[in-house]
Every structure is written in C-alpha cells, then in structure tokens.
Amino acid sequence: MPDLPSDALPRQVADAYLDDLIELDPTLGTYLGTPASARFLPDYSPAGAAAQAELARAALARLAEAEAQPGADADTERRCARLLRERLVAYLAVYEADEHLRAVSNINSPAHSIREAFMLMPKDTDEDYADMAARLRAVPAALDGYCASLTEGLARNLPAGPRQVGTVVQQLTEWVGDGVSESWFAQLTAEGPQDMRADLASAATEATAAYAGLRDWLRDTYAPAVKDAPDVVGRARYARWARFWNGSDTDLDEAYAYGWSEYHRLHAEMVAEAAKILPGKAPWQVLEHLDEHGHAVEGVEEVREWLQALMDEAIEALDGTHFELADGIKHVESRIAPPGSAAAAFYTPPSEDFTRPGRTWLPTRGQTRFPTYNLVTTWYHEGVPGHHLQLAQWVHVARNLSRYQATAGMVSANAEGWALYAERLMDELGFYTDPERRLGHLDAQMLRAIRVIIDIGMHLGLKIPAHSPFHPGERWTPELALDFFCRHSGLPGEHIDSELTRYLGMPGQAIGYKLGERAWLTGRAAARAAHGDAFDAKSWHMAALSLGSLGLDDLVKEISAL
DSSP: OOOOOTTOOHHHHHHHHHHHHHHHOHHHHHHHTOGGGTTOOOOOSHHHHHHHHHHHHHHHHHHHHHHTSTTTTSHHHHHHHHHHHHHHHHHHHHHHTTGGGGOOOSSSSHHHHHHHHHHHSOOSSHHHHHHHHHHHHHHHHHHHHHHHHHHHHHHTTOOOOHHHHHHHHHHHHHHHOOSSSOOHHHHHHTTSOGGGHHHHHHHHHHHHHHHHHHHHHIIIIIHHHHTTSOSSOHHHHHHHHHHHHHSSOOOHHHHHHHHHHHHHHHHHHHHHHHTTTSTTSOHHHHHHHHHHHSOEEESHHHHHHHHHHHHHHHHHHHBTTTBOOOGGGGOEEEEEOOTTOOSSOEEEOOOTTSSSOEEEEEOOTTOOEEESTTHHHHHHHHTTTTHHHHHHHHHHTGGGSOHHHHTTTOOHHHHHHHHHHHHHHHHHTTOOOSHHHHHHHHHHHHHHHHHHHHHHHHHHTOBOOTTOSSSTTOBOOHHHHHHHHHHTOOSOHHHHHHHHHHHHHSTTTTTHHHHHHHHHHHHHHHHHHHHGGGOOHHHHHHHHHTSOOOOHHHHHHHHHTO
C-alpha cells in the first residue's frame, strides 16, 4: 500500500487499498470509469492472486493502526472500518482455501470478467478504440494466467464442477463464432474508426483465438480431468462462500427452514392470484397460459424500448414521493445483453463520474416475443427502485462515505436484498396493476425462496422435509433440485437450467436475495416501531441507501437505528 500519514483514518486506508487494487485488477478500474485502466487486464495466474492477497493483508494491518487513531470512532469511520475488515477477512478465507484455483462458473469467472469489461468500455473517440485494441491484445496473457491457475488446481486435486465446465465451453463456443458467424470480439470492434479497422480486426482476432484456445483446453484437457468431480461443495466450503456473499455468518439450517416457510406462504398467495386469471388452475399452469396468451412485446428493439419506458415511468412516479433522486440517478439505460450471456437479466452500475450511466441488460437468447408478466418485477429489481437506485445512490454520496464503500466493497446480499425488497415495495405501493403482473411478481419471489431451499439443500445434501409436497424425506441432489425448480417456476426450461448451473458454480450467493430482503424488512420494521406514527418511509429509504455497503448483521443494526 502507498505511504499514508501516520494519523490516517479508516476511510483513507480503504480508498488507498482501492487504488492499489485497481492497479492489480484493471477490470475493476473499468467498472469505476478509471481511464488509466483501459488498456490492461489482471494477472489471473497464481502469482497474480497471491499479489492481491498480500495487498489485502497489508490493508488489514494498516486498518488496525487507523482504528486506534482519534476520530476513528466517528460513525462514518466506524462503518467503513467494519466493512473493510469484514470484506478483507472474508476474501482471504476464500483465497486461502484456494478457490481461485477452481474458478469456473457460467457468470463469475475471469473469462466472464474480461468480456464484461469490454462491454463497459466507451466507444466514443479514436483513443477509446486504441485502448480497446491494446486491451484485446492483452487477452491472451490474461487467459494464459487463468489456465495456469486451473492447472495448478488440477495438480492439487482442486477441481471445478463438471457442469460448470461444460456450460462454459458452450458459452465460449458462442463467443468465438463458428466460422460462419463473426466472433463477439469482431462485432465489438466492427464500428471503429475507418483508419483503425485493420488494427482493431487484428486485435479482435488475437482475442478470439485466445478464447478459442481456452475453450479447446477446457473441453479437451480440463473437462476429462474433472468429469468425476462433484458439482456440489459440501458444508465447509459452502459456509465459507456464504460468509463471502452475505457479509455475515449464516445459520444454514435456520435459513433452509426459512426458505421453506417462504415457499408455503408464497404458494398460497400464488394460488389466490392465479384464480383471478384462470379459476381452478394451478399457478404454473396459469403462467404457461400467459406465455402464450398474456400481454407481450414483439421484437428485440421494441422490448428494449418498453423496458426503458417502464424505468422512466418508475422514476417519475417515485421521485419526490417515496425517494429523493439526484439528477445523475434519474438516467438509466436499457440494453440488450450480448450473445452467450447467462439467462438472467443483470445490471451494471454507473461510472464514478456518471459519464457512463447505470444500465440494465436483457439476455434475449434468440427470443423475439417477450411476455411482460415477469419483466415488470424483474426491471423493478434490476432498475428502479432496485439495483440502479441503490448502487447509483452510493456513487452519488461516495464523498460522504469512501470510494471503497460505494464500489468494490459491495456485499452481494445487501444489494440483492435491497433489489428484492424493492420488488416487494412496489407491490406494497400498488404498482402491479393487474393479476398478470402481480402473479409474475409472486413467481419471482417464489424463485428466490426456491433458491434458498435448493442452494443450501443440494450443496449440503440436506433432507427434504416431511411437509414438502415433493419427495419428502429424500436428500437433495442437483437432479432433484432441477425437477423441483421446473415444477415451481414460470421460467422456460433453458433459463432454469442456466439458473441451476449458476447456483452450483457460485455456492451461497443465491440465498442472499431472500436473506438480504429479510434484513431490509427487519430493519424497516424496527425503525418504524421506534418512531411510531412519526416514521417517514421516504426519509428512511434515503438515509438507508446513503449508508453505503454493509454486511447483513451490520445492515440490520444500522438501518434499525435510523
């Protein structure tokens, strides 16, 4: 870490750590909008991972000194210190368990991080395209480092799950093209300045060849070596990852029981709502009917525009009534995700200066007709008042926090919990204006309850309880989880398969939606009880959203006291 004054406080330590981390991980710099990062990629080799771990240890040592300084007990310093310590300890636990040596996932791997960094790069000037060409030429070395880590994992008997490997091979095949269709990288550079086209095409070819080489190595060398490895991780690894994603230690058995209680509550609500559309039919029969006969948008560009209008309408309706939105937050873009993305919609936050706005992304996966019953709640989750409102607000108030709290310090369950709370809030406020939309909202809530059940259940091999309508008394396997999921979701089979692959490759992340939502609801209830009739939901929302990132235990404590 750089030299800091002897009286540096925790927020200074956090931001110095962030600056150094950007040096080691230039893709993070791209997320933040740091121009100096644009030509570079991280070192994904074991040595690169070791350098990041050493930086984290140095930051922890410097933080201990900062916490002893006068002024470190101020609320802003205290919250930042608790977050930084928790995040670094959780990260080091994962690193020291060598999880970076088996990092294969359909949405969360070095291969995916590299591509997403290119998605976020500006394409406005010649210099932007020159940066892109330089970064494309850095792809081979970055992927070589990634392969070196996976090779080390094999040597130490630390395999990734075979389901992850097979899915990523399929994704990489789509990214690199088939000799007839262009590669994703060629498409990325196709609109560059005319006098740079040859250099851009050459750089795109290098990146494409590197990804094709990764695909071939995963298919021909790595996959056979891990074909007998389990797709599930067991209790010890799962608990470690759950701490990383949730920012708190999780009672996994209690969470599993909570998932089932939410399943039963939501099932009853879904039955009642479905009866308003097709009396006597089960909820998922009604959703299947809506896929064919419900309201839908025809056309890819048309659905992008429809989603943009939905977010614009939400901003207009919520600003000044339930939230107070800064000007930079009022701009959010609807985008179509590039081919080869996982099935779920996602959000990317704005750059630190808001020159790149927050963006929602819809994977179309070949669709041209889009039923809207589930898109409404999903875009309240991804856009407004969900991810965009929270993460853009953090950027807006970063000067009052620290850059770290507003960006790299994000705790997944905090953010996903807020976004799920936002879906529920819109139900409370009456924004699901017909049974179709409300049933879609309940189906999305049910998805998150099912995530808790099957993510914990299959990774830990838990028993299905006696009160379950599905295989009571048996132990969860990925095959049973897929069957259960298909019986209790309006999502198409391909999407469900992608979701299950995601849970297997990111153990503990999927439970953060429901557990995070519970944390937000618990904090709101405590604050409302404390204030009684004087409770002001708008003021509470804005104060809570201005705290920056916190782990779930700290989140409940802090927002309960607002």
